[in-house]
Amino acid sequence: MYNIMIVGVGGQGSLLASRVLGAVCISRGYDVKVSEVHGMSQRGGSVVTYVRAGEDVASPMVPEGECDMLISFEALEAYRYLYCLRKGGSVIVSTQEIMPMPVITGAAKYPENIIDKLKSADVNCLAMDAVSLAESAGTAKASNVVLLGAASAMMDVDVEVWYEAIKNNVPEKFVDENLRAFELGRAAAQQKN
Amino acid sequence: MDKKLLIGNGAVARGLYEGGCVFVSSYPGTPSTEITEMAAQYDEIYAEWAPNEKVAVESAIGASIAGGRAFAGMKHVGLNVAADPVFTASYSGVNGGLVIAVADDPGMHSSQNEQDSRNYAVASKIPMLEPSDSADCLEFTKKAFEISEKFDVPVYLRLSTRVAHSQSLVELSPRENAGLKEYAKNPQKYVMAPANAKVRRVAVEKRENALREYAETCELNRIEWNDKKIGIITSGVAYEYAREALGDRASYLKLGLVYPMPEKLIRSFAREVEKVYVVEELDDYIESFCRRCGVDVRGKELFSFIGEYTPNMIRKVILGTAPEIPAQADVPVRPPVLCPGCPHRAMFYVFGKMKLNVSGDIGCYTLGASAPLTAMDSTICMGASIGVLHGMNTLRPELAGKSVAVIGDSTFMHSGMTGLLNVVYNQSPSTIIILDNSITAMTGHQQNPATSYTLKMKPAPALDIEGVCRAIGVRRVRSVDPFDIEEVETAIKEELAADEPSVIVAKHPCALLKYVEKKPPLTVDSEKCRNCGMCGKLGCPAIVRTDSGVSIDHTLCAGCGLCAEVCKFGAISREEN
Numbered sequence: 001m002y003n004i005m006i007v008g009v010g011g012q013g014s015l016l017a018s019r020v021l022g023a024v025c026i027s028r029g030y031d032v033k034v035s036e037v038h039g040m041s042q043r044g045g046s047v048v049t050y051v052r053a054g055e056d057v058a059s060p061m062v063p064e065g066e067c068d069m070l071i072s073f074e075a076l077e078a079y080r081y082l083y084c085l086r087k088g089g090s091v092i093v094s095t096q097e098i099m100p101m102p103v104i105t106g107a108a109k110y111p112e113n114i115i116d117k118l119k120s121a122d123v124n125c126l127a128m129d130a131v132s133l134a135e136s137a138g139t140a141k142a143s144n145v146v147l148l149g150a151a152s153a154m155m156d157v158d159v160e161v162w163y164e165a166i167k168n169n170v171p172e173k174f175v176d177e178n179l180r181a182f183e184l185g186r187a188a189a190q191q192k193n
Numbered sequence: 194m195d196k197k198l199l200i201g202n203g204a205v206a207r208g209l210y211e212g213g214c215v216f217v218s219s220y221p222g223t224p225s226t227e228i229t230e231m232a233a234q235y236d237e238i239y240a241e242w243a244p245n246e247k248v249a250v251e252s253a254i255g256a257s258i259a260g261g262r263a264f265a266g267m268k269h270v271g272l273n274v275a276a277d278p279v280f281t282a283s284y285s286g287v288n289g290g291l292v293i294a295v296a297d298d299p300g301m302h303s304s305q306n307e308q309d310s311r312n313y314a315v316a317s318k319i320p321m322l323e324p325s326d327s328a329d330c331l332e333f334t335k336k337a338f339e340i341s342e343k344f345d346v347p348v349y350l351r352l353s354t355r356v357a358h359s360q361s362l363v364e365l366s367p368r369e370n371a372g373l374k375e376y377a378k379n380p381q382k383y384v385m386a387p388a389n390a391k392v393r394r395v396a397v398e399k400r401e402n403a404l405r406e407y408a409e410t411c412e413l414n415r416i417e418w419n420d421k422k423i424g425i426i427t428s429g430v431a432y433e434y435a436r437e438a439l440g441d442r443a444s445y446l447k448l449g450l451v452y453p454m455p456e457k458l459i460r461s462f463a464r465e466v467e468k469v470y471v472v473e474e475l476d477d478y479i480e481s482f483c484r485r486c487g488v489d490v491r492g493k494e495l496f497s498f499i500g501e502y503t504p505n506m507i508r509k510v511i512l513g514t515a516p517e518i519p520a521q522a523d524v525p526v527r528p529p530v531l532c533p534g535c536p537h538r539a540m541f542y543v544f545g546k547m548k549l550n551v552s553g554d555i556g557c558y559t560l561g562a563s564a565p566l567t568a569m570d571s572t573i574c575m576g577a578s579i580g581v582l583h584g585m586n587t588l589r590p591e592l593a594g595k596s597v598a599v600i601g602d603s604t605f606m607h608s609g610m611t612g613l614l615n616v617v618y619n620q621s622p623s624t625i626i627i628l629d630n631s632i633t634a635m636t637g638h639q640q641n642p643a644t645s646y647t648l649k650m651k652p653a654p655a656l657d658i659e660g661v662c663r664a665i666g667v668r669r670v671r672s673v674d675p676f677d678i679e680e681v682e683t684a685i686k687e688e689l690a691a692d693e694p695s696v697i698v699a700k701h702p703c704a705l706l707k708y709v710e711k712k713p714p715l716t717v718d719s720e721k722c723r724n725c726g727m728c729g730k731l732g733c734p735a736i737v738r739t740d741s742g743v744s745i746d747h748t749l750c751a752g753c754g755l756c757a758e759v760c761k762f763g764a765i766s767r768e769e770n
């Protein structure tokens with residue numbers, strides 16, 4: 001069983017990322033379940049999407065402590081769900097910080113040095129400025145796909161399969177910039193590894 | 194065989210297509226919305242948004258009487274709205290098959306309550322199917338039409354959030370022949386006045402018996418034999434959780450038909466296993482049936498009535514062991530918020546500033562209740578804002594001058610218009626504010642009768658909301674642009690002062706609509722900023738305030754300019770380049 005969690009802030013594009021990942025996993029012949037989030041929390045709330053692949057997947061959600069790869073579009077969200085990762089699992093995190101409302105109102109503090117905390121945990125941490133990479137690909141919105149590119153560098157899947165999945169899940173006019181974003185993320189991860 | 198990953202709702206839509214459904218009428222509601230959106234993508238299916246669930250079901254009943262396979266979809270609370278026609282359609286039965294999907298929301302991800310729709314099946318004497326994954330969703334939807342036509346009864350398809358919104362693999366088949374059945378006048382069957390209803394009432398009980406018998410052998414109920422020390426009776430997504438938790442250490446009776454229940458099958462399953470557990474989210478529905486039949490089961494004394502289950506929870510309760518989960522870091526919560534650029538924000542800012550009592554309603558604008566806006570005092574159900582205000586104003590006229598009802602455009606058309614009629618008829622001096630953002634936003638941007646388009650994006654006449662209010666009898670009707678906060682404040686003051694019903698329509702399209710142009714982001718001049726906290730009161734996620742001052746996150750800012758409007762020091766301005 002391979003368990004992935006995609007976390008972030010509602011509206012950051014976790015739906016697209018989960019669909020691409022789902023498509024990649026099924027083309028490998030696995031049973032796949034993907035649990036999406038629609039509705040209220042998409043309005044800027046904390047959003048968790050699960051992707052599971054294996055011989056026979058029962059629950060659509062990844063049990064805590066069994067996550068192999070945590071992909072986070074935002075620093076605090078990676079830290080929030082870090083406890084779901086198994087020991088030795090990987091976290092791929094965008095360094096973007098989005099203040100949650102309790103921080104904006106002063107009721108809470110945004111934790112400091114999150115990336116350092118992730119790096120000192122018992123997991124592999126890959127942190128990148130996904131927004132800047134996406135901007136250089138043509139749109140800041142594609143930071144989700146930058147992170148998929150990084151994830152692809154850690155998964156044993158032919159890159160063509162990823163391209164196919166992106167083409168099939170992104171509106172035609174945005175395919176090129178998304179493919180560029182994917183490549184930038186992939187290259188960044190390969191460099192760091 | 195063509196295999197595809199589909200969310201449960203997409204699989205239901207595919208089931209409608211393959212099952213020869215020709216008519217879909219629904220009202221959106223998380224987690225049911227995508228069924229209808231995805232069904233609308235098939236040219237062969239007529240699909241529409243109705244103004245509310247009651248109208249949707251009534252239209253589907255008409256389509257069924259006309260001889261077509263018909264469908265209506267809704268969230269759990271939508272069935273409360275539609276219950277009236279549903280309960281009597283149970284008597285009149287169907288001509289073309291009639292399927293009603295109802296999606297429960299255990300855990301209340303996007304809902305105001307956590308009701309268990311299975312109770313409706315019992316109360317309305319209508320069979321209910323409950324799928325566990327997308328493959329089930331597709332197959333059960335087709336089966337529901339068969340059952341409906343065979344037993345002359347509408348059929349419920351019960352989903353839950355995790356089934357509706359999880360993708361899993363389905364196998365696609367071609368569409369069944371989808372003609373219309375013959376239609377002949379039949380008032381004895383379709384006119385449910387007492388004389389006819391009494392006859393149908395007897396038919397209903399006969400049908401109940403036939404369905405109970407059918408349940409015993411129905412292939413939707415399935416036993417999986419493994420170790421017989423533990424027997425699990427379950428349905429829906431709880432079956433998947435149990436399977437994940439216990440694997441072949443338990444045997445399973447998976448109920449696909451949850452009403453009526455198969456008494457003999459349950460007894461024979463229970464006889465074969467040492468200990469029986471019922472694993473079901475929400476009410477003790479299966480459990481209490483088992484108890485009534487004298488089957489000894491364990492259920493809610495071990496499991497919660499509240500919220501969602503997890504495999505680890507089930508493992509812990511039944512096996513007494515569970516993996517050690519590291520503690521979650523102590524981090525600030527991230528509740529949902531009004532988007533940057535949202536026109537609702539301006540309104541709630543003014544409500545807060547004027548210290549109004551706000552009788553609220555359901556939609557994105559319910560987020561005006563959360564900090565820092567905190568400008569809502571009650572929210573019950575769709576449409577309730579107007580009735581609640583009328584009741585309060587009638588008993589406490591001294592509050593009427595400081596109280597408003599606030600309701601979205603879709604919600605007003607769903608069930609606000611009758612509340613307004615009551616205000617006019619019984620003359621409470623109530624002030625109603627309609628937030629017209631030209632879309633049904635909360636549920637993900639559905640068209641509605643005021644947006645000029647149908648579900649299939651055909652042009653449609655747009656409801657004149659002000660005109661309707663006038664026609665209902667409100668003499669004081671005016672509209673404002675929410676971003677002109679001075680005008681908004683003046684309008685509210687004047688209408689609150691008036692000793693008669695009044696309506697203010699706040700018109701500005703949702704910031705997420707594609708045709709709404711994004712303006713350049715705003716910037717804070719740190720020289721001028723006194724860090725007074727005024728802009729922080731707006732609850733805009735793009736405004737970041739630290740001890741050293743305020744800044745605006747350009748990746749989030751939608752350029753609405755509201756913060757510049759409220760800043761007393763002129764420290765915020767638009768970056769023009």
Ligand SMILES: Cc1ncc(C[n+]2csc(CCOP(=O)(O)OP(=O)(O)O)c2C)c(N)n1
Nearest residue numbers: 222271555556557601602603604633634635
């Ligand atoms: C009976 C019922 N049906 C459906 C819903 C789901 N729902 C919640 S809010 C809403 C519509 C909100 O639209 P609108 O009033 O236009 O406000 P907006 O979200 O656009 O601000 C819907 C359909 C519900 N809560 N209750």
